[in-house]
Amino acid sequence: MMNVDLQQERASATIDSEDFAQWWAGGKTNLEQRRSLESQFFNDPQFDDVIPASCLSYKERYEHSVARGTQFLHKLRQWFSEKQGKNNVCDLNTLQEFRFLLSGPLGTGLFQQSFPLRLHFSMFVSTLLNQGTEEQQRKWLSRAWHMDGIIGTYAQTELGHGSYIRGLETRADYDAEHEEFILNTPNLTAYKWWPGGLGQTANMVVVLGQLYVGEKHCGLQSFLVRIRDEQTHEPILGVDVGDIGPKLGANCVNNGYLGFQNVRIPRDQMLMKNAQVTSDGKFIQSGQPLLLYGTMVFVRVITVRDVMFELLQAGTIATRYSAVRRQSPIEPGKPEPQILDHLTQQAKIFPQLARGVSYRLVADWLWQFYQNVMQTLEKKDSALASDSLAELHAVSCCLKAVATQEASEGIDILRKACGGHGYMASANFDSIYGLATAAYTYEGEYTVLLLQTARFLVRQYVDSLKRKILPGSVTYLRDVSRLVWGKDLVENCVRSLEIASLEQIRLAWQCQKEQRKRGLGVEQSNNLAGRQLVAAATAHAHAFLTRTTVRELRRIVSGLKPSVAGILTQLMELFVLDTFLRQAGQVLRWNSINGRQLRQVEQRFEQLLSKLRPNAVALVDGFDFHDRVLGSTLGAYDGRVYERLMAEARRNPLNQETVNSSFYSHLQPMMRGKL
Numbered sequence: 001m002m003n004v005d006l007q008q009e010r011a012s013a014t015i016d017s018e019d020f021a022q023w024w025a026g027g028k029t030n031l032e033q034r035r036s037l038e039s040q041f042f043n044d045p046q047f048d049d050v051i052p053a054s055c056l057s058y059k060e061r062y063e064h065s066v067a068r069g070t071q072f073l074h075k076l077r078q079w080f081s082e083k084q085g086k087n088n089v090c091d092l093n094t095l096q097e098f099r100f101l102l103s104g105p106l107g108t109g110l111f112q113q114s115f116p117l118r119l120h121f122s123m124f125v126s127t128l129l130n131q132g133t134e135e136q137q138r139k140w141l142s143r144a145w146h147m148d149g150i151i152g153t154y155a156q157t158e159l160g161h162g163s164y165i166r167g168l169e170t171r172a173d174y175d176a177e178h179e180e181f182i183l184n185t186p187n188l189t190a191y192k193w194w195p196g197g198l199g200q201t202a203n204m205v206v207v208l209g210q211l212y213v214g215e216k217h218c219g220l221q222s223f224l225v226r227i228r229d230e231q232t233h234e235p236i237l238g239v240d241v242g243d244i245g246p247k248l249g250a251n252c253v254n255n256g257y258l259g260f261q262n263v264r265i266p267r268d269q270m271l272m273k274n275a276q277v278t279s280d281g282k283f284i285q286s287g288q289p290l291l292l293y294g295t296m297v298f299v300r301v302i303t304v305r306d307v308m309f310e311l312l313q314a315g316t317i318a319t320r321y322s323a324v325r326r327q328s329p330i331e332p333g334k335p336e337p338q339i340l341d342h343l344t345q346q347a348k349i350f351p352q353l354a355r356g357v358s359y360r361l362v363a364d365w366l367w368q369f370y371q372n373v374m375q376t377l378e379k380k381d382s383a384l385a386s387d388s389l390a391e392l393h394a395v396s397c398c399l400k401a402v403a404t405q406e407a408s409e410g411i412d413i414l415r416k417a418c419g420g421h422g423y424m425a426s427a428n429f430d431s432i433y434g435l436a437t438a439a440y441t442y443e444g445e446y447t448v449l450l451l452q453t454a455r456f457l458v459r460q461y462v463d464s465l466k467r468k469i470l471p472g473s474v475t476y477l478r479d480v481s482r483l484v485w486g487k488d489l490v491e492n493c494v495r496s497l498e499i500a501s502l503e504q505i506r507l508a509w510q511c512q513k514e515q516r517k518r519g520l521g522v523e524q525s526n527n528l529a530g531r532q533l534v535a536a537a538t539a540h541a542h543a544f545l546t547r548t549t550v551r552e553l554r555r556i557v558s559g560l561k562p563s564v565a566g567i568l569t570q571l572m573e574l575f576v577l578d579t580f581l582r583q584a585g586q587v588l589r590w591n592s593i594n595g596r597q598l599r600q601v602e603q604r605f606e607q608l609l610s611k612l613r614p615n616a617v618a619l620v621d622g623f624d625f626h627d628r629v630l631g632s633t634l635g636a637y638d639g640r641v642y643e644r645l646m647a648e649a650r651r652n653p654l655n656q657e658t659v660n661s662s663f664y665s666h667l668q669p670m671m672r673g674k675l
């Protein structure tokens with residue numbers, strides 16, 4: 001039976017959630033295909049949970065995720081190859097499509113804390129694709145794609161170094177006599193530490209290590225190394241490998257450690273698309289060295305999409321719960337309202353929904369941009385390639401940083417918006433938050449990535465002073481006009497964010513110059529200007545996110561059904577106004593905006609909350625998350641929150657006996673003074 005409040009919400013909505021779902025899924029066919037695929041898994045009893053996953057031990061969770069993960073991949077592969085037909089070869093698009101099935105809603109529905117085989121596709125196969133020569137791809141790619149004797153991961157980070165990649169200590173020495181590389185972990189801090197799936201799952205890794213040919217240091221390179229025997233799965237001689245232990249979240253990923261002692265691999269297992277070692281020991285850098293970092297760029301790009309889903313999962317749970325939960329009369333003597341009717345509750349939830357929709361538009365744009373840059377890189381026009389790569393790196397770093405930060409923060413706001421019940425593991429905010437906040441750190445820590453973007457921004461700012469043509473993402477730096485507060489509030493807000501960004505970049509540049517004038521070197525000056533540089537990159541991200549959201553929505557809006565276009569326009573506006581208000585410190589620092597104008601934005605913000613209120617439930621229904629994907633007692637479609645909370649408590653293994661054995665062994669002796 002459906003909760004009556006949710007029934008009422010759905011009946012009175014002015015948008016059709018099905019129309020929204022079709023747009024969200026990329027069309028009716030896509031939506032039907034996704035639902036049919038999900039039902040094949042979610043209705044299959046072999047994918048049911050007997051015991052709540054949160055009640056399993058760390059080891060049991062791992063074993064369960066491997067058992068389920070292999071069944072999942074087997075079934076998914078069959079479905080995917082039928083769908084792809086003859087096109088079932090591994091290229092970038094196919095990989096992204098498949099990876100999305102693993103990490104998007106379907107994968108999430110089966111693995112709330114992720115699973116150890118995910119890295120194989122997102123990082124191992126993608127590295128082979130980006131960094132292997134054609135010959136290497138012929139040898140390895142098809143096997144890897146089909147997991148034929150190969151389960152891989154990506155081993156870059158070490159115990160002592162993660163952010164500063166140049167500081168990695170793993171060594172690969174070339175032995176020309178045997179045409180082999182010898183891999184070594186010279187000390188404790190050189191142990192690889194963190195790679196997902198490394199602990200007990202993977203049998204091959206892409207390893208990043210410092211290449212030495214004789215005495216000559218040839219920089220970091222990537223190597224394909226077998227770490228476990230293909231048949232027995234025992235570690236190869238000289239390999240020391242294991243799991244690093246429980247973490248804040250993502251506890252089924254099997255993150256591992258790895259050390260090498262004189263492990264030999266053939267010469268052709270250095271990934272040689274951009275750099276080669278010839279058999280007689282000559283090192284040739286034939287491509288752009290930075291392409292070694294390509295896998296990181298790929299994952300940063302797709303992470304924006306991953307956290308968008310996590311934020312909207314949490315948003316769906318909080319919205320439905322807030323429509324079911326009734327508490328605290330607004331007017332004395334009146335019935336308790338749905339908590340969603342408290343304006344402050346709307347102000348916690350709706351901006352997160354709007355942010356998720358904005359990330360969706362930006363993530364689509366970013367993926368397209370990434371593909372364009374990859375094509376440019378293939379064209380061998382080195383100047384163009386290097387400019388495009390620099391812009392892609394800068395944009396992807398700040399978007400990944402700000403999106404993961406805001407999504408994690410948003411998920412926690414949504415968790416708190418569900419009061420005490422939001423804290424239950426069965427509400428599932430812990431898993432969702434655990435994944436989102438992991439992304440804040442992995443694939444480039446937040447501050448470290450923002451500093452990368454800031455370097456690019458300062459350079460572009462200096463170019464703008466020289467009247468040079470600027471890349472698309474920063475053309476606004478050429479516009480030095482002041483803010484003219486007009487009728488269009490969205491435009492006022494976006495423009496004031498752009499001005500704040502421009503001025504903050506100018507300030508960061510001035511800080512660097514001041515330090516230089518004091519006689520400090522470039523690096524020390526950058527360090528002392530660090531806070532301003534981070535503020536500049538953050539401000540740029542906000543300006544870019546709002547401008548891109550507005551532009552992308554306007555580009556597609558005419559092709560949408562009017563009700564879908566209407567709600568998306570409200571969400572876009574809410575996102576822009578919310579960003580403006582949250583960044584008010586920066587905005588007011590760099591723009592002349594008076595109290596009346598600021599109030600105008602606040603009033604419109606509150607008006608938008610009221611406009612969205614009647615359609616809130618229909619909107620989150622339109623994201624079309626299956627109950628299994630939400631995995632939450634509070635967020636299920638039928639709204640039977642209290643029944644589910646109680647049923648889940650009753651399933652808890654502790655409640656399977658009326659008296660626990662610890663009563664006899666400890667409590668009773670304590671009460672009888674017999675301890």
Ligand SMILES: CCCCCCCC/C=C\CCC/C=C/C(=O)SCCNC(=O)CCNC(=O)[C@H](O)C(C)(C)COP(=O)(O)OP(=O)(O)OC[C@H]1O[C@@H](n2cnc3c(N)ncnc32)[C@H](O)[C@@H]1OP(=O)(O)O
Nearest residue numbers: 114122156162163165250253290293393438442443444455
């Ligand atoms: C457990 C998981 C949770 C479950 C969820 C599962 C989801 C599954 C999906 C994914 C799983 C992800 C798993 C995570 C994997 C990892 O984390 S892998 C390790 C990632 N590590 C990092 O990202 C390290 C971050 N550090 C760096 O990237 C760099 O070292 C740096 C900080 C950017 C470099 O700084 P440095 O100043 O030392 O610069 P150089 O290296 O010398 O670079 C010189 C110039 O190059 C520019 N640059 C740097 N990187 C790039 C790049 N990628 N592309 C293009 N250009 C680049 C840099 O800006 C310098 O340019 P300039 O001199 O002109 O300014």
Ligand SMILES: Cc1cc2nc3c(=O)[nH]c(=O)nc-3n(C[C@H](O)[C@H](O)[C@H](O)COP(=O)(O)OP(=O)(O)OC[C@H]3O[C@@H](n4cnc5c(N)ncnc54)[C@H](O)[C@@H]3O)c2cc1C
Nearest residue numbers: 155156157161162163194195196438441442443444445447
């Ligand atoms: C869940 C998870 C999964 C992961 N999966 C993988 C994987 O599959 N493969 C892999 O190779 N790695 C993986 N990693 C490792 C991850 O990429 C690194 O942890 C990440 O890049 C951050 O590096 P770090 O741990 O060295 O942090 P640190 O760099 O030590 O960061 C600590 C602090 O130092 C600051 N700091 C560091 N450098 C600077 C600087 N230059 N300027 C200013 N401040 C600085 C940071 O801002 C931060 O506040 C994973 C990590 C996590 C958490």
